[in-house]
Each structure stands twice: as C-alpha cells, then as structure tokens.
Amino acid sequence: MSKKAKKIRVEGTLGVIIGAGMMGALLLAGLLIPWFGKYDANEISENQLMPPSSDNYFGTDMLGRDIFARVFDAVFIDIGTAFAGVLIPLAVGTIIGTLLGISRNRKVNSFIGSLIDGINAFPFLIFVIALVAFLGAGLGSIILALSLVNWARYARIARTRAVVVNQQGYVEAARTLGYKPSRILFRHIIPNVSSETRAYALSDFIIVIIAVAALSFLGLGVNPPQAEWGAMIKDGANIITLAWWAAVFPGLAICWAGISVAVFSEGLTKRIGEGNQQ
Amino acid sequence: MASSAINPGAPAEEISAEQKVPDKNRIALRRTLFGRFIRSLVVAFWVMFIAFSLLRFSPGDPIRLALGTDATEEAVAEMKQKYGLDQSFFVQFYDYFTGVFSGDLGTSFFSQREVTEVVAMHLPVTLMIILLSMGAAVIISIPIALSVALSRRPVITYFFRTSTSISLAIPGFFLALLGLLLFGTVVTWVPAAGYEGNFPSNLKYLWLPALVNCFSLVPILSRVLHSSLMDTLGEEFVETGVIRGVGKLKFYWSYMLRPSLAPTVVLVSYMVGIMIGGTVVMEMIFSLPGIGRELIEAVSTRDYAIVQGIVMIFGLIVVFTSFIGDLLGYLLDRRVTLS
Numbered sequence: 001m002s003k004k005a006k007k008i009r010v011e012g013t014l015g016v017i018i019g020a021g022m023m024g025a026l027l028l029a030g031l032l033i034p035w036f037g038k039y040d041a042n043e044i045s046e047n048q049l050m051p052p053s054s055d056n057y058f059g060t061d062m063l064g065r066d067i068f069a070r071v072f073d074a075v076f077i078d079i080g081t082a083f084a085g086v087l088i089p090l091a092v093g094t095i096i097g098t099l100l101g102i103s104r105n106r107k108v109n110s111f112i113g114s115l116i117d118g119i120n121a122f123p124f125l126i127f128v129i130a131l132v133a134f135l136g137a138g139l140g141s142i143i144l145a146l147s148l149v150n151w152a153r154y155a156r157i158a159r160t161r162a163v164v165v166n167q168q169g170y171v172e173a174a175r176t177l178g179y180k181p182s183r184i185l186f187r188h189i190i191p192n193v194s195s196e197t198r199a200y201a202l203s204d205f206i207i208v209i210i211a212v213a214a215l216s217f218l219g220l221g222v223n224p225p226q227a228e229w230g231a232m233i234k235d236g237a238n239i240i241t242l243a244w245w246a247a248v249f250p251g252l253a254i255c256w257a258g259i260s261v262a263v264f265s266e267g268l269t270k271r272i273g274e275g276n277q278q
Numbered sequence: 279m280a281s282s283a284i285n286p287g288a289p290a291e292e293i294s295a296e297q298k299v300p301d302k303n304r305i306a307l308r309r310t311l312f313g314r315f316i317r318s319l320v321v322a323f324w325v326m327f328i329a330f331s332l333l334r335f336s337p338g339d340p341i342r343l344a345l346g347t348d349a350t351e352e353a354v355a356e357m358k359q360k361y362g363l364d365q366s367f368f369v370q371f372y373d374y375f376t377g378v379f380s381g382d383l384g385t386s387f388f389s390q391r392e393v394t395e396v397v398a399m400h401l402p403v404t405l406m407i408i409l410l411s412m413g414a415a416v417i418i419s420i421p422i423a424l425s426v427a428l429s430r431r432p433v434i435t436y437f438f439r440t441s442t443s444i445s446l447a448i449p450g451f452f453l454a455l456l457g458l459l460l461f462g463t464v465v466t467w468v469p470a471a472g473y474e475g476n477f478p479s480n481l482k483y484l485w486l487p488a489l490v491n492c493f494s495l496v497p498i499l500s501r502v503l504h505s506s507l508m509d510t511l512g513e514e515f516v517e518t519g520v521i522r523g524v525g526k527l528k529f530y531w532s533y534m535l536r537p538s539l540a541p542t543v544v545l546v547s548y549m550v551g552i553m554i555g556g557t558v559v560m561e562m563i564f565s566l567p568g569i570g571r572e573l574i575e576a577v578s579t580r581d582y583a584i585v586q587g588i589v590m591i592f593g594l595i596v597v598f599t600s601f602i603g604d605l606l607g608y609l610l611d612r613r614v615t616l617s
Contacts, residue, residue, distance in 0.1 A: 011436075117317070118324025121600075122593045125555030126573070130589045133577035134332055210449040214559055217451050218574055230451075237455055237563070241463050251452035258447025266443050 015267020022260030030075025039066035041073035059245035070227035085146035093154025101162025119152035329590035383587035393587035404568035410488035415495040423503035442497035487560035547603020
C-alpha cells in the first residue's frame with residue numbers, strides 16, 4: 001500500500017470513528033439524560049425564559065421547562081422517526097427496483113418505471129407535506145409519508161444497478177448451478193444492488209432528519225407537550241429576539257445529528273473508494 | 279474524391295462514413311430529445327394522476343369536513359354533486375384532467391376561491407425567490423469551485439469536501455432563524471414584516487430568504503462543478519491553452535468553465551425541486567406571500583382542493599425544468615448525445 005493510499009485510508013477510518021462517536025454520544029445522552037437529569041422534559045416551572053446558567057444549562061422556555069432536558073428527551077423521537085423513514089423506503093425501494101431491473105416484462109417495467117419517475121418529479125418536502133396533510137399530522141403519518149415518497153428514489157437507483165448485476169458472471173454461474181430463483185435474488189442479486197442503495201440511504205438520512213424537524217417546525221409533527229427539535233424551534237422562533245436559546249439549542253442538536261452522519265458517510269466513502277482502487 | 283476515382287474500394291467508404299457522422303449525430307440528438315419529450319409527457323400525466331388521487335388518502339370525507347359535523351345529508355349530497363364527487367373515480371379524473379388544460383384546477387371547498395386564481399396570485403413571489411436563490415448559488419459556486427480546482431493543494435480540497443458535506447447537514451430553517459436574528463435585530467438590514475410586490479423594491483424583503491435558501495444548493499453545485507472542472511483540467515486542450523498564453527478571462531471561460539458546464543446546468547434544473555421545498559420554509563419564516571405559505575395554510579385548514587392544485591403545479595414545474603435542463607445539457611455538451 002502506498003503512503004498516500006494509507007493516509008487516505010486512515011483519514012477515512014478517522015471519519016467513520018468520529019461520525020459514529022458523535023452519533024453514539026447523542027444517542028447515549030438521549031438515553032441517560034431523561035433518566036438521570038435534574039429536570040423532567042415536561043416539567044413546568046415559574047422560571048420562564050431563563051438564560052443558560054449552571055442550573056439550566058440551555059436555559060428555559062416560555063413555560064419554564066428546562067431546554068437541556070427537552071433537547072435530549074427528543075433524541076429518540078427525532079432520530080427514530082428519521083431512521084424508520086429511511087429504513088422502510090430503503091427495503092421496499094430496493095426490492096421493487098431489483099425486481100424491475102431483472103424482470104423481462106417490458107410493459108410492466110415501463111409502466112412502473114414511469115410511475116417511479118412521476119413520484120420522483122414532486123419536490124420531496126412538498127409531497128411529504130401534502131401526504132401528511134391528507135394522512136393527518138403525527139409521527140406515524142410522517143414515517144408513512146416518507147416511505148410513500150422515498151421508495152421511488154431507492155427503486156430508481158436499484159433498478160439501474162440490478163440491470164448491471166443481473167448480467168454479472170456470478171449470477172450466471174448461480175443460474176447454471178440450478179439455484180432457486182428466490183435464492184439467486186436474495187443471496188446474489190440484492191446484496192450487490194443494496195450496496196448502492198445503502199450508500200444513498202446514508203446521505204438520505206441527513207435529508208430525512210432535517211425533513212422530520214422541518215415538518216414539526218411547520219406544525220405537522222408531534223402533539224404539543226412532547227419534546228421534538230423542530231417543534232421546539234417553532235416555539236422558540238416567535239421569541240427569538242427575547243430568548244435566543246429556546247431555538248438555537250434544538251437547532252444545534254439537529255446540526256450535530258446531521259453532521260455526525262455526514263462525517264461518517266464521508267469517511268466510509270473514502271475507505272470504500274480506496275478499496276476499489278486497489 | 280480523386281482517390282475514389284483511382285481506387286473505388288475502401289477509401290470511398292471511409293469518406294462517406296466521415297460525412298455521415300454529423301448527420302448521424304443530429305438524428306441521434308433529435309431521437310433522444312424526442313424520447314425525453316415523450317417521457318416528460320408521460321411523467322406529467324402521472325404527476326396529475328398522483329396529485330388527483332391524493333384526495334383518496336384522506337381518512338375522512340372532505341366534503342363533510344368542509345361543511346361541519348351538523349350538515350344535513352341533503353347539503354352533503356348537493357355539495358358532492360356540485361364538485362362532481364358523486365361520479366366514479368375515473369370520470370372525476372377525466373374531468374380534472376381536461377380541466378387542467380383549460381386552466382381550471384377546481385375550487386376551494388371552504389373559501390370558494392378558484393385554485394388557479396390562488397396559484398396565479400402567489401406563484402410569482404415563489405418563483406422570484408427560487409430564481410434569486412439559484413442565481414446566488416451559481417454566483418457563489420463558480421469562484422469557489424474554480425479556486426479549489428486550480429489550487430491543487432490537497433489541504434484545500436480536503437477542507438472543501440469536508441465543509442460542503444457538513445454544511446448540507448445544517449437545516450435551512452435554522453439558518454434562516456439565525457439570519458433573522460443577526461440581520462433583523464443586531465443590524466436591521468431586513469424589514470421585520472410586510473412585503474411590496476414590485477420588482478426592485480421587493481428585493482429588500484427577498485435577499486435574505488434567497489441567500490439562506492441557496493445555502494442548500496451551493497455545496498452540491500460547487501462539488502459537481504469542481505469534479506467536472508477536475509475532469510476538464512486533465513484534457514489536453516487546457517495545457518495547450520496554458521502554453522499558448524491565452525488571456526486570463528478567455529482561459530477561465532472558454533478553456534475551463536464552458537466545457538465543464540453541462541453537468542452543472544443539468545443538476546441545477548434537477549435541484550428546482552429542492553429549492554421549492556426550501557422556499558416553502560423560507561416563506562413561512564419570513565412571512566412572504568408566496569405559494570408555499572398558501573400550501574401550509576391550506577394544509578392546516580384541510581383545504582384539500584388547494585393542496586392538490588399546488589402540489590400538482592409544483593410537480594409540473596419540476597417535470598418542465600428537468601426537461602429544459604436536459605435540453606440545455608445536450609446543447610452545451612454534444613458528447614452527451616451519443617452516450
């Protein structure tokens with residue numbers, strides 16, 4: 001291994017470790033702080049709009065609730081919703097796209113293909129907003145809406161990739177050996193197709209974390225007492241000139257989550273890119 | 279042609295083959311563009327169909343919702359007849375579909391406003407923000423990508439790649455709030471509220487939303503431009519340009535940017551969708567009378583006819599701009615045609 005290649009590999013590994021560490025720290029804080037923290041996330045007090053201090057690390061909001069407790073209470077709501085909103089379309093889109101890519105039925109192929117293009121034509125956030133509007137606000141609707149919109153993007157990637165994978169030697173070999181079609185599909189084709197869709201899922205995760213918060217920011221997310229970053233920013237936005245901390249800390253939490261995924265995926269890309277060159 | 283007279287074999291074939299190449303190109307170009315056009319039409323049809331069937335996702339009866347719980351059965355039936363909701367799904371879609379072509383997107387269930395009217399009134403503000411943010415993104419991205427590509431220092435490239443991927447993780451609405459905090463209160467460069475419709479005076483209200491909105495585009499744009507600039511830098515004609523000592527401006531434009539532009543232009547057209555999403559959020563934060571704010575208001579009042587119409591218009595805009603982007607891409611870089 002050349003010196004330069006080694007350096008890139010080390011940088012990549014560093015990125016993966018830092019990214020995973022940042023996300024791990026956030027999840028750990030989201031697990032521990034609601035249990036062991038000084039304040040309950042929904043505990044109303046008379047100390048309204050207190051600036052950050054040694055007592056309330058991130059200050060308090062309009063109802064005197066501790067923002068530090070609320071920011072970390074929201075971790076699993078936000079990250080969990082975004083995670084489900086990526087995982088479901090990843091699975092559905094990969095399978096549908098792969099089936100389209102290996103199918104020989106041209107009519108079905110072009111029919112569903114144009115449907116996929118049609119879904120992808122809608123601006124992502126607009127389509128999700130509209131679907132949530134029709135399904136009713138709430139986290140379940142957000143996950144369903146994200147899945148209904150995003151599977152098409154994964155399907156498009158998977159279809160293109162599946163056409164290539166389907167012609168590879170190892171698939172031909174598996175066919176010649178007389179393996180069952182289902183075994184060839186799940187053991188040989190899908191793992192190779194999903195390497196591409198999983199890579200996209202990582203960058204999609206950032207977009208979806210932001211979209212989940214944006215939906216709550218627009219008033220389409222959680223029901224009021226529940227702490228959620230977007231909703232907290234929405235509440236804080238009205239009083240931002242009085243109390244900047246009410247909106248800034250949840251915003252920083254979103255940035256932290258997004259950046260951890262970005263650093264992780266950048267590192268991973270570097271490592272894989274290096275592997276391909278050798 | 280003299281050679282063919284002497285030897286009427288292979289050379290003649292070669293010459294005719296060479297002459298055919300541009301024709302072949304043109305035919306291929308026409309065929310590709312025609313194919314793209316047909317595909318856009320099919321996709322546009324799906325866009326209308328999906329937007330239309332959105333109404334079926336609603337758990338309740340939209341008419342009953344609009345009339346309130348104490349509406350009589352007769353009133354509901356009358357209203358349904360008025361909006362054609364008593365017809366079968368496909369008859370309704372046919373009516374909607376033909377209506378779109380005559381500029382009729384239906385009527386709001388609540389305010390009796392025509393959807394077309396709402397769109398016509400509020401779309402210009404939204405389009406203005408999108409245009410401004412795209413313009414700003416291009417103006418910011420080109421110098422960044424150029425200087426990173428020309429610097430050739432690994433540290434700068436590394437910094438560029440890291441900072442672009444990190445800035446993609448910062449939500450636009452958070453950035454907008456910070457901007458508002460900075461430019462609205464610390465230095466008062468942005469009017470707190472209100473809006474004026476005329477072109478030069480509305481820039482006062484639109485510059486900050488457009489600037490914030492373009493921050494989601496700049497990282498993507500400058501990265502694509504950077505990588506296609508790197509490809510161009512590897513070409514021999516760039517070296518020729520350096521050796522010949524071409525003037526700076528001509529070198530940057532003709533030798534560097536012009537050959538690298540095609541992927542960026544196509545990308546910009548694809549990014550219209552993301553810009554639209556960002557613009558909706560900006561309109562909410564800066565209280566601008568755009569179509570995005572209408573959408574959110576319609577969503578919160580469950581005015582499904584308006585939601586449907588706005589979603590469809592945005593879908594059609596994206597279909598149209600991607601087609602135009604592809605067209606420009608082909609025209610800027612003919613090599614794309616044959617691949």
